Amino acid sequence: MEIRWPALDDLNPPATDAEITTLEQQLGVTLPADYVQVLRQHNGQRGLADGLFDGQEFLSTQNVFAQWRIWKGLHDAGEFKALHSSPAAGVRDDWWNPRWIPFTHDGGGNHLCLDLDPAEGGSVGQVIAMWHDAAERTVEGRSFGEWFGRWLTRTTA
Known part of the structure; x- marks a missing residue:
């Protein structure tokens, strides 16, 4: 029996080095290598199917910047x-x-984020849940690789 998962058909081709470099320049950061490795397999989703990650869309490099820019604008406006x-x-x-x-x-307006500015005791690149209307900020994984590995195990079990 074949099982179809439409979110897999919605994945983009790999991100190019230029797309990754552009994103890093736009954000002013160096992205974690484990996250970049996944982008080099698939540059997010096209957004035409349900979200890959527990109903959340896996963002392409272009959409990472678009979402970040919205939040940055609100942040800069106080x-x-x-x-x-x-x-x-x-x-x-x-x-x-x-x-x-x-x-x-x-x-x-809710996201999983790579935390590149953790507090004491945190890890650069940890995955955090950020909900626009809730104060809780939880650590979902000590790194993207750890989080992604747990997601894969849970999803394919």
């Missing part, structure tokens, strides 16, 4: 100054941080 998060250990007490790089999107 929209989050009066807001405080309820972060897990190792995550900064920010509503949003310009060094949180969204790599998924649920269509409602």
